[in-house]
Amino acid sequence: VQLQAYGGGLVQAGGSLRLSCAASGRIMSNSPVGWFRQAPGKEREFVATINGNGYMIYYADSVKGRFTISRDNAANTIYLQMNNLSPEDTAIYYCAARFPGNVVASRQIADYVYWGQGTLVTVSS
Secondary structure (H helix, E strand, O other): OOEEEEOOEEEEOOOOEEEEEEEOHHHHHHOOEEEEEEOOOOOOEEEEEEOOOOOOEEEOOOOOOOEEEEEEHHHOEEEEEEOOOOHHHOEEEEEEEOOOOOOOOOOOHHHOOEEOOOEEEEEEO
């Protein structure tokens, strides 16, 4: 069971990035997957989540309208499109998955059992 997040980098304020999370097949077809982030000196926080069939999606208020989560089960990949980025979005972004078979997308960090290594997003002003 593996998750690997990638696509981070340095971008100017107002710019865009797309993060990807490659998941093993067992996770990808059955599990809700979420994106979380941790800024320097802060606790890890929820960003967005999507359930297995893509019909249950939630966003943190701070990213609603700017970020879009999606998944391609055939490609075993979950995406986070981030637009209109601001310096406050600077953080390490992690993807995480619930146990296969869970149908509910959750905002709670404790509900996720599989975690990727994180990818750094830096937004300059």
